[in-house]
Amino acid sequence: MTSIRARRGAPWWAAAMLAVLAGGLLLAIGAAAPSRAAEPVEFTLVFDDLTPGESRTESATIELARDATLTSIAWVERTGLLADGTLDVVVCGGGDCADTVAFESTPMRAGTIDVSVTVVAPADLAPGASGTALGRLAFVADEGGGAGLPATGAAVGAIAWGVALLAAGALLAGIGALRSRRSGARS
Structure with a gap:
């Protein structure tokens, strides 16, 4: 055994x-x-049928889930007539605005954020030209009330x-x- x-x-x-x-x-x-921290907010604006020398502003809205500070505005992709040249951006939310001309980190309140982009078409532009701009807004959540980003x-x-x-x-x-x-x- x-x-x-x-x-x-x-x-x-x-x-x-x-x-x-x-x-x-x-x-x-x-x-x-x-x-995971919150993803940056992206927006796309399309400018169609611009004429030489024309100044045009297009707007988009985004939703901000909580109070946060806008820390940067960047271009991910620009095509057509928007590939080169200057685009002026103004981001407004809750009465506070930030722009690319004199950008500073700006606190924004939760809710709807308006993004406006202005382009001035070059004088030598072919009539009917168009372009698309894909931008990215980066936010850092405010620390108050423990509602910050993870x-x-x-x-x-x-x-x-x-x-x-x-x-x-x-x-x-x-x-x-x-x-x-x-x-x-x-x-």
Whole structure:
């Protein structure tokens, strides 16, 4: 008859290795799953059938979910007659406005934001020319009331649990090794 006898320290080692494995897994998940900050707001404006020397303003509206500060206005893509030249942008929301001429970070209230772009067609432009501009507005949420944007980076909770489980695994492994030595010394 064959008899299988479990080592006395085996439950300690199993618990230690399970804690180390779970801790490592949580650390990997925490590092691989960063929190997401709000995406920048993009807007597109189309200017059709411009005549030489014409000045035209087109507008678009966007929704801002919470109070935030406008930190930048940038062009992602400009095509047609808008590829070169100057576009003047004015962004207004809640009575506060920012423009590209003398841009400064500007607080905006939650709600509808108006984006107006003005272009002056060159004098040598072919009649009926058109162009499209894709712009991006970057905001940073105001800190008041805890309604700020979520932190970016690794998921802190997963990393904290991972470190705690790794420490518990190391402690259990140490206890198991100590018990193993003591039981070996008694034999």
